[in-house]
Every structure is written in structure tokens, then in C-alpha cells.
């Protein structure tokens with residue numbers, strides 16, 4: 001059996017940062033809602049993760065690399 005490829009953390013490219021930054025700005029421009037509201041059927045919502053300064057997810061832009069306890073805010077689309 002082949003070994004399952006291990007996904008190595010990598011730094012996000014400039015392009016990826018630009019796209020993520022644009023999405024983040026868009027999400028934050030929308031009204032903030034509670035988790036309960038975000039989970040309602042038919043609701044389209046953004047989850048904005050606020051990481052600690054040292055968190056690796058800030059470099060990789062992947063939530064899978066998160067090692068902190070991020071603050072999570074929800075915004076309706």
C-alpha cells in the first residue's frame with residue numbers, strides 16, 4: 001500500500017494572499033451575525049478567523065495549520 005501523501009505546510013503565494021485578502025474585506029463589509037443565525041437553513045455566511053500573532057495559519061492561509069484558538073466571527077452574505 002502506498003503511503004498517504006503528507007500535506008506539508010507551505011507559505012501562501014502573493015496571489016493567494018491577494019485573493020484571501022479581498023474575500024476577507026468583502027466578508028467584513030457584510031453584517032455580523034451570531035453562530036446560531038449562520039447555521040439557519042438557507043443562510044449563506046462567511047466565517048472570519050482571527051488568529052494569534054504567532055499562529056502558522058497566518059503564513060500558510062490554511063485553517064489546517066492553525067495552532068491557536070482563533071476568534072471566529074460570522075457575517076451574512
Ligand SMILES: [Zn+2]
Pocket residue numbers: 050051052055056057065066067068069070
Ligand atoms: Zn490560528
